[in-house]
Amino acid sequence: MLELIKAIRETAQKLLQEKEVELVLGFEEGTLPLRNTPCFIRQPEEAQRLVWGYGCENNLANYLRNRSEKVGIIAKGCDSRAILELIKQNQISREKVVIIGIPCQGMIDRKKVNRLLAGRELIETQINADKIILKGRDFVEDISIDNLLHDSCLTCQHPNPVLFDIMLGEPASVKYSDNNIASFETKTHEEKRAYLFQELSRCIRCYACRQACPMCFCEECFADCSTPQWLSKSSLNVHDNLFFQAVRIIHVAGRCVDCGACDRACPMGIDLRTLTHKMVKDVQELFGYTAGVNLDEKPPLAAPVNPTTLTHS
Structure with a gap:
């Protein structure tokens, strides 16, 4: 991991020094364990702030739109797929972005960590191969990293960037299955309706989900x-x-x-x-389309479809 961080810093510094980009989007250390935060690097010497690890969970593609400068971006698999779709949707220009591809081993879900610790304060973490050591004032927990990864990482089929200009690190292998929707289907x-009502009864309509999504780019949300007033x-x-x-x-169907x-x-x-x-799976089955993997393939809602192939589920 240290070698990869060094390569990221050197690459960002070189791009800024040679005026290839005016801005590099990446991650820096957060104030809490397992938390890296997005950062904006504009000066070559600032590249030393850049880090990489299991806390780089944000999709940095969310910061690319409406920028006039040429941008370098640290992109894991899902980031690169979002960038690809944004290019296809004419939200960003391919010529205005330099994609620094980073293979991804998955990101740790801090909510899973909090449930494991059950209120105990996490002070320090240590990565040891495929294990993570969680340390507090009166405890030490040693647990497999795979047990703490985000669910989206557990079903990821594209851990490596699909679109990049510079590739750093060794390719990651696809090692997880894609079956977490089966129980819902x-x-x-009536059971689906009851489940969704139960989950969404907790919604406070803060719209954090909308703001975090790089594919929610309407100038005015309904x-x-x-x-008219919809809600x-x-x-x-x-x-x-x-x-x-x-x-x-x-x-976001066909873009997510x-x-x-x-x-x-x-x-x-x-x-x-x-x-x-569920929506992603339906788009794949109905249109044979997977978002963010092929720059030349038309989005499904822009291509003709045979209505006899449509099914209701």
Whole structure:
């Protein structure tokens, strides 16, 4: 990991020194264990702030739109897929971005860590091969990293960047299965409805999921409209919550790269990824399309489809 961090810093410094880019988007150390935060590097000497590790969970593609300068970006697999889709959707220009590809071994889910620690304060962490040591004032926990990865990482089929200008590090292998939606699909319509109502009853409509998603790029969201008014502004109810999430998911159909950013951003711990993962699977089955893997392939909603192939599930 240290060699990879060194390579990231040297690459960013060189790009800025040679005026290849005006800005590098990456990660720096956060203030808490297992937390790296997005950072914006504009001077070559600032490249020493850049880090890489199991806490670099944000999808940095979310910061690319509406920028006039040429940008270098540290991109793991899901970031690169989001960048590819943004290019296809004419939201960013391919010529204005330099993609520094980084193989991804998965990102640690701090919510899983918090559940494991059950209120105990985490002070320090240490990575040892495929294990992580969690340390506090009166405890030491040694646990497999695989047990703490985000669910989106556990089903990731593209851990390596699909689009890049510079590639650093050794390629990561695909080692996880993609079956976490099966239990939801076996439910009856009534059971699905009951499950979604139960989950979305906790929604406070903070729109963190929308803000975290690089594919939610409407200039004005329907949820913010007052004429017509789609959602109640004065009160929260589960029907409006379900309507908001359903429309949000439909709006990113064919663009969503299943990065899990919406799920991670939710402060209420709502299972949003079941909705996104189901939509991604349906798009694959109905249109034979996987978002963010082929720059030359037309988005599914821009291509003709045979209606006889459509099924209801």
